[in-house]
Amino acid sequence: MNQSEPTECKAPQEPDWKAIRMEFPALHQQVNDSPLVYFDHAATAQKPRKVIDAMTRYYELDNANVHRGVHHLSQRATRAYEEARMKTVRFIGAENPSEVIFTSGTTASINLVAQSWGSAHLKAGDEVLVTGLEHHANLVPWQMICTRTGAHLKIVPVNDLGEVSTESVAQMLHSKTRIFAFSWISNALGTINPAHEWVRLAHEKGITTLIDAAQVVAHHPIDVHGLGVDFLCFSAHKMMGPTGVGVLYGKKSILETLEPMVGGGDMIDEVTYEKSTWAELPYRLEAGTPNIAGVIGLSAAIDFLESIGWSYIERRESELLQYALLKLGSIPQIRFIGQPNNRAGVISFVVDGVHPYDLGTLLDEQGIALRTGHHCAQPLMRHFGISGTCRVSLALYNTFEEIDQLEKALIRALRLMGKVQAQ
Amino acid sequence: MNQSEPTECKAPQEPDWKAIRMEFPALHQQVNDSPLVYFDHAATAQKPRKVIDAMTRYYELDNANVHRGVHHLSQRATRAYEEARMKTVRFIGAENPSEVIFTSGTTASINLVAQSWGSAHLKAGDEVLVTGLEHHANLVPWQMICTRTGAHLKIVPVNDLGEVSTESVAQMLHSKTRIFAFSWISNALGTINPAHEWVRLAHEKGITTLIDAAQVVAHHPIDVHGLGVDFLCFSAHKMMGPTGVGVLYGKKSILETLEPMVGGGDMIDEVTYEKSTWAELPYRLEAGTPNIAGVIGLSAAIDFLESIGWSYIERRESELLQYALLKLGSIPQIRFIGQPNNRAGVISFVVDGVHPYDLGTLLDEQGIALRTGHHCAQPLMRHFGISGTCRVSLALYNTFEEIDQLEKALIRALRLMGKVQAQ
């Protein structure tokens, strides 16, 4: 066999995604008499059997409240919960379990930092820097704390490709900037920002950094140590894990300075009526009964992603993305919103004269699930002079055939609305 | 048949709990070669098959992010999520869906009120009233907001029976009191407080009320309308539902005045860089992707409890409680901590000269799961001059035989530690 026979070289790849796809029960259903085509991963990912089973198993066997319990169920639940923390530590390249706080999601993680770090470090005249690409979750919490402290919220502008230039970032990071909080990947346009460089630039000026990694976790490896970032946030549900769980990573030295914002069980050391003292990290920032089953599901999701491996995930998603760009690009009515050079598996588009809601509805009738609307990024939509887009967001188990179906379904929808001549 | 033959009268009751018990997978396992006896319900309840299945089914079929999605999965998920809200509204006797906020648990619910209501209504010199029975979750958040606002935290004292007298409450509710926050049932001692009367007393003086109902939901019906209470909080995991979900009930007129503390997706109406406006209730107080699967599990838990019916639950738990008090009371070494006249299925006790941890460990070796320690109520433990107790907490599917086993296991443990003469 020589190299010119590609089928042989590709052979080991093909069974991969088919087997992987089989592990996701939700993918194998009919919607409106068509097989479901799920292209809404930026909103939430589907869950593999192993993640669902891990939680079921927990409830069937180990369910108990964690910490402080001497009985076996509680010990088992506690061990599973803390092992999940260790796994998360490893997964993101953190150094120790004090650096991983379990929250209810990215939104909760960012708010925790904005409130707790913000109250301690922001004062009138200071600046908080975000980019024009942010999800409301990385915008509104900063607005709130700026209102409370008198700090100013500054926005690094977005260019017409939907990119934020590193020059603009460098310019806007200055002596008044206290924190630079940015999304690594834009959920609305798919833009991948040069996170390493931006963190380095900010740190050179002594500015604290937070990365919203909600759109990164299921698609690219994360190494907080390599990034050197101070805070990093993500949600389990976008990485094939369950709803109701997220992570706040923080450098230990910084987390240690944070005052807890939420008080209750598990986060205390000693409580008297006059005064309470707090437990050590990470417990200090995890008040109340945590989402134990959720954390165990997150742990299974990490196992699942790692069993596939990043190089395969990245290669396949990039192939799917290129194919989707090609196919959608071939429909003349479609106008891409955002044409970033460095793009994750997210494509936003509009058809002029057609409301995204109509398009989304007519695609749904053909079994295709994508998202329409402002994608929790109203200011970004305003920048492009639109109220919303249709957004296709991919996962490794999507197929080239599904992209073909999308193309066909789009043309059919456009024809129905009189935007394409009947053939 | 005449009335003196009780077996006949009781007959329809017996199959009930056996069938119910069969629905809980976790109850049917061996721990340390003994059948598990689970007496740790005040920490968390076991989950019936139907609750587990509801979540599995959601992940297998309907999983999608809620709200704003036009595709079928998102519509199904949204409908299930909002139907769960309606069911919760009905379950607690609320009036409309704006009054039920889904949170991550009781702790989160109370903190939301303490922070949001507290910042708006508390100022230096004001008083916040709680009782001496509170779980840290209903104590520490008030301490925090008092520290921030200069308000004072006042404690209604506990008597030696572990009760808080209504006279003391009436005395301490006065013109400086802004809110009275109390647990309806004490998780540490089982004391049932006269919630209706206390709410009435507070409202007569124009004082806002919050009920921590964490220990009530799985055991007694709740009717917020009948109570007239302003806020009421509970967790799903204590009512046979999943971890990571809780409820904040608030009267609509009061919730409408609360500023959101957490910003992000789903809670906004319009976002610009200068200013954001908030969505309507309940969304305004639910930022970010909610714990969708968890809420669906909560919904299934409500169905489950209602399918059994409160009269049966209350009767059976009361019978179990009386029997457990009798059996434990017959062991001379055991000293009850708290002897409230009105008691839920919770019994705390110590054996003088024996650390609860030792007792808990030796019971665990015999398959019996109960909780030892301060039960997140350190000040209450201090009141009784102890560092902790052993706590038995019951659920309707516990059995009289399990209580017999507990008695035997206790005697065996005490003998092992030289506290009972070998027989």
Place this chain on the structure above:
Amino acid sequence: MSNLPSTMKSIQDQLAADFEYLDDWEERYAYLMDLGKDVQGLPLEEKTTDNLIKGCQSRVWLTTRCENNRMWMSADSEAFIAKGIIALLIKVFNGQTPADILNETFDLPDRIGLTAHLSPGRANGLAGMLARIRHDASLALATPNNN
């Protein structure tokens, strides 16, 4: 009860029957959007925040007025499908009495396979439009000179 115009029930029956003639979802949506094209819409000055229905992904503005105990509504939307739904609402509710409107179950979307548009949550505005119409109808009922 009211005899002219036809009862809302019979209008819904008629519309449901019209949709039943259509073979598949494409024809149904084409018909719905065609109905929408006939909707008059609203002048710009009536597209105010007050008239905006909360909870629509595509913006929908709706106004009503009551004359001689009959309700009349006008509405507009950016989206074709939303406009089609507006057309249905207008066909069913226009010219009816506030009391009848409040008593009517609007189950047409269900019957023509548009259930998704009625679901709770905030992706679409049918629930919001209905709520607004009912709200205005009860206001009209409470205002003596309309009765």
Place this chain on the structure above:
Amino acid sequence: MSNLPSTMKSIQDQLAADFEYLDDWEERYAYLMDLGKDVQGLPLEEKTTDNLIKGCQSRVWLTTRCENNRMWMSADSEAFIAKGIIALLIKVFNGQTPADILNETFDLPDRIGLTAHLSPGRANGLAGMLARIRHDASLALATPNNN
């Protein structure tokens, strides 16, 4: 490496063997608590917050000192079982060099069926006690006059 006292490995082996003779959990716990009774404990003035091990449900105080490159520890607890575990730790670690202590895997609890006591979380203090001993050993190693 060190020859007197016996290596920690052989002490752990010996203790594991002792426990293996015992028939059931009752005998094992009785033996463990008996070992605990021989623990000298600490005078009241050493039961300070500094010496308190975090993460024990029963309070455990532990102090160490290093003399001639040998570590010695004393500890006390309110609970019988915790005191038994202290007894094991003392038997294994007392009189050993800081370097050896840092190299040793303490797997005795596992071998005698006390795994639960080693689990993470905060119900018990064995993990905390071990961490304290290791911490003190590395301090001793870094302090020149102890070597």
